[in-house]
Amino acid sequence: MARIRVLDADTVSRIAAGEVVERPAAVVKELVENALDAGARVVHIDIAAGGLERITVTDDGCGMEPGDAELALQRHATSKITAAEDLEAVRTLGFRGEALPSIAAVSRLTLRTRPAASSAGTVLETEGGLVLSAGVSGGPPGTVVTVRDLFFNTPARKKFVRSAAHEGAMISEMVGRLALSRPEVAFRLTVNGRQVLATSGSGDLLDAIGAVFGAAVAREMVPVRFEERGLGVSGYVGRPGVSRSSRRHQVFFVNGRYIRSAYLGAAAEESLHGAMPAGRHAVLVLHLSVEPGMVDVNVHPAKHEVRFSQPRDVYVVVHRAVREALHREIQIPVEECGHLESACFPGAGTGFRIPVQVTFQGGEPELREESTGYQGFPQLQPLGFLPPAYILAGGADGLYILDQHAAHERVLFEQYLRTLEQSAGKQLLVPVMVEIRGREAQTLEDYGPFLRQAGFEVDPFGEGAYLIRTVPSFLRPGAEAVLLTDVLDRLAGERPVDADAFRRVVAAVLACHRAVRGGDKPAGPEAAALLTDLGRCAEPYLCPHGRPTLIRIGFPELARRFQRE
Ligand SMILES: Nc1ncnc2c1ncn2[C@@H]1O[C@H](COP(=O)(O)OP(=O)(O)OP(=O)(O)O)[C@@H](O)[C@H]1O
């Protein structure tokens, strides 16, 4: 890295100024970004008490010479830019020369650093920004920054900090994003001595997604690779079946920098319009590469936001990138799609509920809500069964092909979802013994209350053994143990955060077990029933895992194929 220099007053005045460290997670972000700018391949973050007691970030990057180490703690001292013009094409994460002095000012900070070429390193101890001691230190090449007693001298700021658990969770989320920004770097986060996150540094983004969001999410990701208008988009989008109730699982990086952007989220989600249940959000990890001149990173003091010179282009390209990926992967029927921005399902997104009057014998009429499913779900006439797994059906606008298994899974999923909302569970005559250990045992404990609400009562029965006492009423006898372990496995991977997301995970696992496997059953009266049931679903076009349940070959397409035009 270049030598550190103090920026001139003119350059300093052009840098978006403001609070750099308002909470422990911001300290972690700044220290890790410094490590990444220093070319680190391995970064270890270790925190105690939500980062308030101690944050240590260790890297194997280029380290600093003794003179640079002292300069690094001065305001506006940076090795990353030298003049105001450089602000227009910043390629590093840092550029203000503010992070280390701002952190040092509100903590007791120790900087230990050694360039690989030097045999000895430097150690500096500071308190409230004042250097207490400077000396020579040993240790491996790279840099270790330890921040103790954050905000010890600024009680006002400390008031805004939440509990250690909350701050720790924010740090985990921050480290997760940083890890997703650089799959080629091995990250490790330990909290109070316990490892909570580790990425391999293999360079494969999907590996990093698995480590951060869980293997179950990683399995459902579709690759995105797209380039247009000088803009590259790469990364992954989750199949609609792995939707989330918030946008926390949508992360965007612009030239390797994490940014917050509802705008990009909207661009990506427009591609999924109609495939995503209302109020649910896709999982997304997208890297945008843009010419540094086309993006201004100097708009927010914490560098969370960027400004694009051509925002509309960025919107369109992100939208197309996601759409192209999903269509390639799940082949949503597209041939009758009139124009780019429209949804591709007939009547997509218009599912609605109307109150239906039902009269009970001898009683007062009662209002009940009945889902009408998607308005415009086609009237379908079963035509036959095509082995191994397809039902052919005729509609007013062409031929429909149903994947029997996927369609049945959707129907069961919605049934189970409704039942799980009310389930009291069915008592087993003889409790079933099941062995649950390690991660699954932890999951059982974490989700115990949710599981009980859904009808699963499971009690510990000594060393790794549990007794299943009740299960949801619709479970097949004999399958209780297998289903419970599958449910725990999926919960451990997906970590749903609310009761609604929890039920969706459980219903998807159960639906998958019960659904007819392709080819098990011939079409006939059953096919007609399945078509009707599917038409009543709230989201009939995708199975719970996001694969299509039916595809359509429209009459225009048939006419074209038979050259009747
Ligand atoms: N882990 C590290 N390894 C090597 N050099 C580092 C490390 N951390 C900081 N430095 C050096 O110290 C300088 C000051 O760091 P600091 O984070 O304060 O500012 P910056 O990264 O240049 O800009 P910003 O304030 O935007 O982060 C950096 O420019 C870099 O040269």
Ligand SMILES: [Mg+2]
């Ligand atoms: Mg920095």
